[in-house]
Every structure is written in C-alpha cells, then in structure tokens.
Amino acid sequence: DAGVTQSPTHLIKTRGQHVTLRCSPISGHKSVSWYQQVLGQGPQFIFQYYEKEERGRGNFPDRFSARQFPNYSSELNVNALLLGDSALYLCASSLGGLPGYTFGSGTRLTVV
C-alpha cells in the first residue's frame, strides 16, 4: 500500500514567489494536515482538513492557504515567499474520526 505521498520532494524558490505543494493521503484516509518543520525544531501545525472542510488553522500568516479535493488529496499554497519560509513541509493523513497520523517524507522548500 502506498503511504502518504508528497510532491515535489525538493524545491528552490526566490523571495516573493508563490509555491504549491501537493499531498496524496493513504487510501481511505479522509483527513489531511500540514506541518512546517524548521531545521532543528519539531513540526508546527499549519492546517487540518477533513472531508474538504478546514477543521483547524495554526498560527501562520494569511500568505499560507490550503484546500482539500474530492479525492482527499490536498494542496498547500504559500504566497509572497520569505526567506523564513524555508523549511520541510510535511503532510499527514488520518482516518479522521480517530487519532493516528501518518506522515509523508515532506517537501524541502528553500527560499533564496
């Protein structure tokens, strides 16, 4: 069975640009969450979606947005990139009704 898949695996962007990161959850999982992990720190919660509706938002600026599609895949969008947005962006999926989150390998975003 495929786990949580994220694309791309690595990305380099310039300050001010926009980026879209993609996530496909485990088959049958209806909830997708996004996390930002800065080097040397624990992951920080950005968004949670369940059945295509936003169920939670972390303390991130409005430049960050996300959505979930009918097939439960998800996109994370970041506008007006800053150097400080450089991080590993992780997607996690779960069944939704029960805890138990499976993470993907992440997208390494570097902003230059």
Next chain:
Amino acid sequence: GENVEQHPSTLSVQEGDSAVIKCTYSDSASNYFPWYKQELGKGPQLIIDIRSNVGEKKDQRIAVTLNKTAKHFSLHITETQPEDSAVYFCAESWGKLQFGAGTQVVVTP
C-alpha cells in the same frame, strides 16, 4: 509557543543500554500522546502512542508511560541498538498535534 516540553535535547547511550525521554504538557484536554522517530531526510514515523485512559503501553523494546495528573509522559527504549539512532519527538493532541522540540538519540556500538 510550544505547549510540550521535551528533555533531554540530546542523549548518547551505549548499545544495549536504556534510553529515556521525558515530556510535559499543559493542555488538560489532550487525550492522545504519540511518539515519532525521524531519520535524516525522512518524515516522522509513529513508533508508539498512548491514550489518556491508559497508564502504560509496551511494544517489544519500546514502552510509554503517562501520568495525567502530573501531565507528563515518557518514552523508554531498552536494549538500544545503533539503528535506534534518530531524532525522537513526543506530541500531544486534542485534534491537532503539538510536538516537542525533539531529542537527538545517538547509540554508540
């Protein structure tokens, strides 16, 4: 800021010894406490979890204990092996996951 404090930040152990990582949390509503292992270049991997109605859970060489009154929980790894070397994160959840800062565990042969 983080609601989960994790100690120590680094831990060096000899192969075969035990490793213990401790976490404290502040949110009384938290009811789920997972532990993740993260290897270089990979996402966090769930290794064990515990619910708030359970005090201890074991899975082979790994065990987790939870003290809800004191709001702390711990990970115990016995008979450590070099492949246990990684960064370990505790987390607490009442919906979203709140992670600790991580513990770099190094197991030397």
